[in-house]
Amino acid sequence: MNTPELCTYMTHGAVMPFCKGCGHSNILKKLNDALVKLNLNPHDVCLVTDIGCIGLADALFDKVHTVHTTHGRSTGFATGIAVADKVLASDKLKTIVLIGDGGSMIGLLHIVNAALMNVDVTVIVANNFLFGMTGGQTSSLTPEHFNTVTSPFGSMNPSLDICQIADASKAGFIARKTATDKDLTDVISEAIDFSGFSIVEVLELCTEHGTKRNDLKGNMLLKMAEEEGHKIGVIKNSPVRPEFSKKYETDVNSHKGEIKPLKYINPKFVHNLKKPNGIIISGSAGERVQSTAAMLAEAALMCGLEVTQKNDNPVTQGSGFSLSEVIISPGEINYTGVASADYVIVVSENGLREIKNQDIFNRINDKTIFIVDDSLTIEKKGLNVISLPLRKYCGGDKAAVGAVDYVIRKFEPFQHNAIKLLLEKRFGEYEKIFKEEYYKL
Amino acid sequence: MNTTTKKLALRNGNQMTAEGAIKAGCKFFAGYPITPASGIYKGLIDLLPLNNGIAISSPDEISALAYCVGASMRGVKAMTATSGPGWALMIETVQYAMITETPVVICVVQRLGPCTGGATQGAQGDILITEFASSGGYTIPVLYPTNSKECYELTVEAFNWAEKYRTPVVLLSDKEVGMTTESLDYNKLNATPNANRHVITDHDADYANWKMYGFDSPDMITKFAPVGGKVKVTATGSAHNANGYLKKNDPETLATLKHLEDKIQAHRDEMVLVKEDHEEDADTLVISFGITARTMKDSVIKARTKGRKVSSLTIFSIFPIPEKAILKAAKGCKNIVIAEENINGQYRMLLEPLLKNFNVTGINKLGSMITPDEILERIVQL
Numbered sequence A: 001m002n003t004p005e006l007c008t009y010m011t012h013g014a015v016m017p018f019c020k021g022c023g024h025s026n027i028l029k030k031l032n033d034a035l036v037k038l039n040l041n042p043h044d045v046c047l048v049t050d051i052g053c054i055g056l057a058d059a060l061f062d063k064v065h066t067v068h069t070t071h072g073r074s075t076g077f078a079t080g081i082a083v084a085d086k087v088l089a090s091d092k093l094k095t096i097v098l099i100g101d102g103g104s105m106i107g108l109l110h111i112v113n114a115a116l117m118n119v120d121v122t123v124i125v126a127n128n129f130l131f132g133m134t135g136g137q138t139s140s141l142t143p144e145h146f147n148t149v150t151s152p153f154g155s156m157n158p159s160l161d162i163c164q165i166a167d168a169s170k171a172g173f174i175a176r177k178t179a180t181d182k183d184l185t186d187v188i189s190e191a192i193d194f195s196g197f198s199i200v201e202v203l204e205l206c207t208e209h210g211t212k213r214n215d216l217k218g219n220m221l222l223k224m225a226e227e228e229g230h231k232i233g234v235i236k237n238s239p240v241r242p243e244f245s246k247k248y249e250t251d252v253n254s255h256k257g258e259i260k261p262l263k264y265i266n267p268k269f270v271h272n273l274k275k276p277n278g279i280i281i282s283g284s285a286g287e288r289v290q291s292t293a294a295m296l297a298e299a300a301l302m303c304g305l306e307v308t309q310k311n312d313n314p315v316t317q318g319s320g321f322s323l324s325e326v327i328i329s330p331g332e333i334n335y336t337g338v339a340s341a342d343y344v345i346v347v348s349e350n351g352l353r354e355i356k357n358q359d360i361f362n363r364i365n366d367k368t369i370f371i372v373d374d375s376l377t378i379e380k381k382g383l384n385v386i387s388l389p390l391r392k393y394c395g396g397d398k399a400a401v402g403a404v405d406y407v408i409r410k411f412e413p414f415q416h417n418a419i420k421l422l423l424e425k426r427f428g429e430y431e432k433i434f435k436e437e438y439y440k441l
Numbered sequence B: 001m002n003t004t005t006k007k008l009a010l011r012n013g014n015q016m017t018a019e020g021a022i023k024a025g026c027k028f029f030a031g032y033p034i035t036p037a038s039g040i041y042k043g044l045i046d047l048l049p050l051n052n053g054i055a056i057s058s059p060d061e062i063s064a065l066a067y068c069v070g071a072s073m074r075g076v077k078a079m080t081a082t083s084g085p086g087w088a089l090m091i092e093t094v095q096y097a098m099i100t101e102t103p104v105v106i107c108v109v110q111r112l113g114p115c116t117g118g119a120t121q122g123a124q125g126d127i128l129i130t131e132f133a134s135s136g137g138y139t140i141p142v143l144y145p146t147n148s149k150e151c152y153e154l155t156v157e158a159f160n161w162a163e164k165y166r167t168p169v170v171l172l173s174d175k176e177v178g179m180t181t182e183s184l185d186y187n188k189l190n191a192t193p194n195a196n197r198h199v200i201t202d203h204d205a206d207y208a209n210w211k212m213y214g215f216d217s218p219d220m221i222t223k224f225a226p227v228g229g230k231v232k233v234t235a236t237g238s239a240h241n242a243n244g245y246l247k248k249n250d251p252e253t254l255a256t257l258k259h260l261e262d263k264i265q266a267h268r269d270e271m272v273l274v275k276e277d278h279e280e281d282a283d284t285l286v287i288s289f290g291i292t293a294r295t296m297k298d299s300v301i302k303a304r305t306k307g308r309k310v311s312s313l314t315i316f317s318i319f320p321i322p323e324k325a326i327l328k329a330a331k332g333c334k335n336i337v338i339a340e341e342n343i344n345g346q347y348r349m350l351l352e353p354l355l356k357n358f359n360v361t362g363i364n365k366l367g368s369m370i371t372p373d374e375i376l377e378r379i380v381q382l
Helices: A022-036 A053-059 A074-088 A101-106 A110-118 A163-170 A184-193 A218-227 A242-250 A253-260 A287-302 A349-355 A390-394 A396-410 A416-427 A436-441 B013-024 B038-050 B061-074 B084-099 B126-133 B149-164 B175-179 B249-264 B290-304 B321-328 B346-351 B371-380
Strands: A045-049 A064-068 A092-101 A121-127 A174-177 A198-203 A233-237 A278-282 A308-310 A321-329 A341-346 A365-372 A384-388 B008-012 B029-032 B054-057 B079-083 B104-110 B168-174 B181-185 B234-235 B273-275 B284-288 B309-317 B317-319 B335-339 B360-364
Touching: A022 A053, A022 A092, A022 A121, A022 A184, A022 A198, A022 A278, A022 B321, A045 A074, A053 A064, A053 A092, A074 A092, A074 A110, A074 A242, A074 B029, A074 B054, A074 B061, A092 A101, A101 A110, A110 A121, A110 A163, A110 A365, A110 B061, A110 B234, A121 A184, A121 B346, A163 A174, A163 A198, A163 A233, A163 A287, A174 A184, A174 A218, A184 A198, A184 A233, A198 A218, A218 A349, A233 A253, A233 A390, A242 A253, A242 B149, A253 B038, A278 A287, A278 A349, A278 A396, A287 A308, A287 A321, A287 A396, A287 A416, A287 B008, A287 B181, A341 A396, A341 B054, A349 A390, A365 A396, A365 B309, A390 A396, A390 A436, A396 A416, A396 B054, A416 B126, B008 B013, B013 B038, B013 B079, B013 B149, B013 B168, B013 B175, B029 B038, B038 B054, B038 B079, B038 B175, B061 B079, B061 B084, B061 B309, B079 B084, B084 B104, B084 B168, B104 B149, B104 B175, B126 B168, B126 B249, B126 B317, B126 B346, B149 B168, B149 B175, B149 B181, B168 B175, B168 B290, B175 B290, B181 B321, B273 B321, B284 B290, B284 B321, B290 B309, B290 B371, B309 B321, B346 B360, B360 B371
Parallel strands: A045 A064, A045 A092, A064 B234, A092 A121, A121 A198, A174 A198, A278 A341, A341 A365, A365 A384, B029 B054, B029 B079, B079 B104, B104 B168, B284 B309, B284 B335, B335 B360
Antiparallel strands: A174 A233, A278 A321, A308 A321, A308 B181, B008 B181, B273 B309
């Protein structure tokens, strides 16, 4: 029976699968003792284990939930578990990651982000300075000059100070201990009890690879860390930052009323189309090409038409060309490109260049109408071009708006009132949106 | 004009994928920005808090999917969204979801590859990398909508499959489906009812015999135990026995691995979503999916006006390959044309052995949508 007094989270009589003298056995016993000390319900504990010898721990803990993950990603999975538990479920779970020094580097960003988020996760880094399970290779936490199978003349690089990384990531609880420290149970239990992210790096010996290649004993670990410039003990215990779910409540959940619900469109105008019309609008990014196309699309929808709007721009969003293809149709639209344009609107140099780049002249017919700003010259002959001083009368930022409005006014694919309504909603009184001369065009 | 029965809006595929996720009961989203999938991320950042869920930002795509899988292990429906470069990073984690039988939905909105490729250019070049993303070649169910309405409906279906079969499911789309805005009538949305994973509790009659990854028959989907519940979870990405413990050279472990594929195969007839436009006495069948399926529709309309007898098949459930439905649609035809926006005819490669008795040709393209005339030309030539 799991009475609190007798509760042990580790399998009774579990045989440690580790080499003789390996620090992992001690770390796991102390973890068990820490859980006993905290008297946690086993169902409210989840051990998330990484790849490597320390990851064998999950088979030893038969009372608590165990999740054995991919290499380095344990803190990532633990973050998902912890966030879902705190925000969406019981809010009772204690999520503890067991990871080695190798895993802590390949998964460093998961540790950094968990600390930044301040999720309620405890990361225990079992640091034996090398990859043990795969044969004793150098890790990023191997101290300089430390001998491993892949650094036979001593490791070239200094070791990463993961506690300092955690500090830079605003972690609230940070400790560096050794596997034989008498107060390791207390420090681990403090870390687990901490509301928010905590990390305990535990220095230890790999007796298979570490001690055979280096003059190293357990009582030398502290000195070794100091030589690397790494602090020892409980480095930080500062519960100042709210745990993630509390921050989420104040910073996001309390604002959710500010998100406006979608408004449906009421088709209150009519159209004159018997067949689909394709409209290509080409101009410069930042000059309302795509938003004008969206207005055209909405106006068409308000007239009971089917609509598609396909946009194109370079990978940057605010420079270069901007091009929209809008199809308005009395019936279903399948292919969303404009195969044979009814109108091609070109309002800037960038736009004209893109019309040529995309070979739009091969996507027209003999009735296609070009609405072109009068500052631009289309060299191709035989086109139906209407040249208008759009940039002059409407401004560069509204040249596309003026051109679309012109098309609806002059050719009436649908009621002009539809686009007028949207323009007024966006820019104010229709007669004052553009210069006076525009309205005489 | 009858306006009373319509609820109209302009929506793109990404927005409707986000709304479909809400309808499906998704409560957790983790995202990392990438064109052309970022609209799903933004959509759920806005929608999830309003629907008792949470959407968070992650520092990379590996984290995004790991967060989702973790959340799903805790018992909530979870989803992420990405494009080809992000999918490449997620491939290890999606296998983790597969081997731990954790339901999760990943939206992959394709763009031009390889590598960073063309962020703002559409493509259908990730068919093979999406499906064959696991060591061992286990089936990942993949759904592929052609418009914003189907993005909504198939997102619901993707969640339902993930929950029913305890598997990762990919909702594949592309820049054109994801980012093209179109008129949509909300009253016409027709999603299947939500399915939820069966959860084991310690007072269930079958609890005594329940095992983390146990099964009695190939089609059996083991009941799910959430982390944090009263039933102890023993999950692992390593080859494991039915109880979830790492084992080597063990028949039970191999059977447990094989069951990951067997359970999908056992249910594949329930995972068929296609739309056949059948023409009596057709000699040609055009097959397509995603954005190109829309092109195909126009091509077939034009071909018929030219007197050609041609049928078409839009495939929504592209994996597992709906073989029976494809053979049924092909029956009586001589020619099969498979149109897809990639250079090598990725789906065609997979269908060719199935269609060895037909004259199979492909229409392929790189960098822009296949046009109606390009498919029409082929139909007329045949």
